[in-house]
Amino acid sequence: MDVRVTRSPAMTDVARLAGVSHQTVSRVLNDHPNVREQTRLRVRAAIAELGYRPNRAARALVTGKSQLIGVVAQNSTLYGPASLLAAFEQAAAEAGFAVSVGSVGRLDRESIAGAVERHLDQRVAGLVVIAPVASADDALEDMPAGVPLVTIDGDPRRAHALVIVDQAAGARLATERLLAAGHRTVWHVSGPADWYDAAGRIEGWRAALEDAGAEVPPLVPGDWSAASGYDAGQMLARMPEVTAVFTANDHQALGLLRAFSERGRKVPEDVSVVGFDDVPEAAFFIPPLTTVRPAFGAVAHAGLDLLLAQITAETTTPERVVIAPTLVDRASVAPPA
Amino acid sequence: MDVRVTRSPAMTDVARLAGVSHQTVSRVLNDHPNVREQTRLRVRAAIAELGYRPNRAARALVTGKSQLIGVVAQNSTLYGPASLLAAFEQAAAEAGFAVSVGSVGRLDRESIAGAVERHLDQRVAGLVVIAPVASADDALEDMPAGVPLVTIDGDPRRAHALVIVDQAAGARLATERLLAAGHRTVWHVSGPADWYDAAGRIEGWRAALEDAGAEVPPLVPGDWSAASGYDAGQMLARMPEVTAVFTANDHQALGLLRAFSERGRKVPEDVSVVGFDDVPEAAFFIPPLTTVRPAFGAVAHAGLDLLLAQITAETTTPERVVIAPTLVDRASVAPPA
DNA sequence: CGATGCATTGTTAGCGATAACAAGATCGGC
DNA sequence: GCCGATCTTGTTATCGCTAACAATGCATCG
Structure with missing residues (x-):
């Protein structure tokens, strides 16, 4: 039964081709230090030849974490939130993270809590909540601890890590x-x-x-x-x-x-x-x-940095970043008559 | 060692509490017909008591599909794309799907292909590509078959399922x-x-x-x-x-x-x-x-419908939906002097 | 030259779900 | 009251990966 179903290749396929164990392939993929250079190259070649791409779901299952960052934002075309979202996606992609967007119709406690839970189901590595109103912040009160979280435009008085525009x-x-x-x-x-x-x-x-x-x-x-x-x-x-x-x-x-x-x-x-x-x-x-x-771009980058710091370093130090805006002079201001 | 780590409960925990096997729990979760009503209720109660939520990663691993829809769009704050994205997220959430956004800086072939591949890694259930330029469409040429795909604003002459505004x-x-x-x-x-x-x-x-x-x-x-x-x-x-x-x-x-x-x-x-x-x-x-x-909302809904049809029914009939715009009369038109 | 340690690789055991099959319970028909 | 069909439930294997540990090789050192 030579079934030629092009099932996408798994780690064992790569291992077989490279003549190593699947674990060694895993090591190469995760940049473990103790792999001989020659072996590393052989594995890399096998990966390239097969067009192998790791299965994120399997990795997420065993590690309990995904390379996914959840963003909760209001479903709106308001310029501010939309720009923020776009800038954030860009920054996250550069860091190798995918972004799952959970938009909510309204920023009330229930909607936010629902969106947060949906993200938790997916075992997101971290969560960014654009929480410009008090009710949104409230919903984060009973967040399970241990999930990296950054709020943007949230209540400055809260203890979360947060990024705000001044x-x-x-x-x-x-x-x-x-x-x-x-x-x-x-x-x-x-x-x-x-x-x-x-x-x-x-x-x-x-x-x-x-x-x-x-x-x-x-x-x-x-x-x-x-x-x-x-x-x-x-x-x-x-x-x-x-x-x-x-x-x-x-x-x-x-x-x-x-x-x-x-x-x-x-x-x-x-x-x-x-x-x-x-x-x-x-x-x-x-x-x-x-x-x-x-500076929406700066806000997004700062938010991501804070989040990544929590994700990688396990530090949940509630840091905060304040972004200072600038004035753009054009033609709508003049001395009074 | 009574470690009180609140590891989130798994299916076996629910099964133990309800006095059934984990498979029965799975059946209840997936609405299989052959479960006695009484058992179903017992399992539901256990689920509620433990606050159990299924692990998407595990499910994705075994089924090869996730409840994730990937959207590839240009990272922009252009009003059209932004509205489309927002409307789409809304529609997807209603259908129980999460949306992973892969924004690209430019709409060239390489960027699009990269974003598509990143989504494929995540085993998305389907893919929506907002492809308003030819180069974006080109990148979809060598898509692996079998992945549900809908393009929005794509080339009307292509064979994909697509939604376009007229x-x-x-x-x-x-x-x-x-x-x-x-x-x-x-x-x-x-x-x-x-x-x-x-x-x-x-x-x-x-x-x-x-x-x-x-x-x-x-x-x-x-x-x-x-x-x-x-x-x-x-x-x-x-x-x-x-x-x-x-x-x-x-x-x-x-x-x-x-x-x-x-x-x-x-x-x-x-x-x-x-x-x-x-x-x-x-x-x-x-x-x-x-x-x-x-009608951006209509476009988004139509796109989702087409995608869901492909995901569930396995039909890859390249359907297409054309949305007709309407004129909004205001005050910038008058007869010539 | 044997012991020690580190670098390198392999083996085994899960993660938490679904699929396939097996087995016991229940039921109707003769 | 016995037999096969159907309903209900359980058992086992498996998805593709990483973690933990085991085993090997090789260099270093006394």
Whole structure:
């Protein structure tokens, strides 16, 4: 029975061809030191000849760990999370890890817990949770210990390893830029109240104002959408005293710009605007938007480094990395009339 | 030695507690018909009591298949691919599959092949490749047979199962909308020439023009970026005869709008613009953008359905699904002056 | 020159599940 | 009441790999 089913070759096939035991093949694959150079080459040749590729499932079964990193994120096309995810995948691939994405519809405790459990089933080597709201963080309370975990944009007060963008510093940058241009005060259209990102930006904005001895105007609440920026703009455009606005993200700024445009308030002549995120299109808003750029790539890399440190070194030292944003000057800021 | 290491319970633990063999537990888990109701309940209770969750790696090892679907996509924050990915994850999760993302930096043959191989290592149950350019498609030529595969946005002429958005129909919609408003002809700022999406939109635009007996103006080439739209706008704004422009995506339209605004060409009074994609912000451009909406959710669902059909039914009938886009009317189109 | 130790390789035993087969229990038909 | 068919359950082998230990060879040292 010469069945010519091209079953993909296993380790024993390689071993037979190379004239060694399967264990030696395993050693070559895992870069064990004690293998004679000549043997190593012979095994490598056999691997190449057969086109052998190790079976991850078998390895995962015996080691209890996979080369898989789970990422839990909200299923959204928000620019921030999407960029983060893309950057993270890239970084993980470079480190030889595959990324399994468990997107959740909402960031409530139950959804997050479910996504986490699904990943645990797969014996992921580590877990990254993008947890920008308190409810997401809560879900991680009763995580089984021993699973490497990094949260991104999580609660700074928790003990996990985490990576955060210094939202307050970014907001301060934006606010101070407007103050420096000569504005008496700066209004703020915020993100959803339960997001840490939004809270941090509010905090930085308020602190910058207070430090400068400027009046703190009432907060204009919004969500992250352009629509909420538009609504805010409809209101702010009616108040002649408003000469400077800092929005919690660029899309809100876009909505705001449109509302101002409709009501004849010229940007930056009548009112200056600063956004947050530096989406690729921000340079093409009317006018080009001055904004704050959080380094998503840096966040992703830092997150991966922290995770890999936990995975390899077994240290669960809850380290944290804070990424400082930078200000990108464009044309939406000018001195008040 | 009562080591209280909370090793996660295995099937034998459940079996012992329920007083049955591990095989019976396996049967309960896999919904085999021949298990007495009473036994089934006892096993279920034991599973619940121990918080048992099956080991995917072990199952994958013995069956040769995992509950993992691999998605190969370009690592990008382009709105289209990102939306597609998000929608797909959602759909897969509902069907009980995890999604492993293999993002590639570039869509060349080598990158794609590498990502595909990495997924094959993991014994994915199926593979979805978002292959909007020819080089990506080429890489799939020498795929090992027997792996369920669906391409999205791939070459319509290939024999794979695939899901495509009818780009030509969308472009036709846009072009005809402009023609119907009374414009003599419509200019087109295209996407990168090697993308099928871009090619399809060009084709639809040209066909609509020819069908209407309108002159076909020279094509203005671009990539997907807002910058390329801006550059195109700088040029088009200088030509008084240009009264209607169809851009290959919304971000290009944004750049175009800014260029027109800078040069004092009013939209839609002087020139009408239609985009493609319906990004969430399109309603807040100045003016709100009339655009074409491809149903990303529908694409993702169709792709998953096709894949699941192949996975379960073993049929490798190369089916194909074509999703028709719709036109979203806003305020960037008006009759010519 | 035999003992000692390290480098190298092989042997054996699982990891936790499913598949294939075997065996006991139950049931209907004559 | 006996026989074969069917339902239910258990036993054993196996997937492809790594861990632990055993065995071999060779150099070093007193």
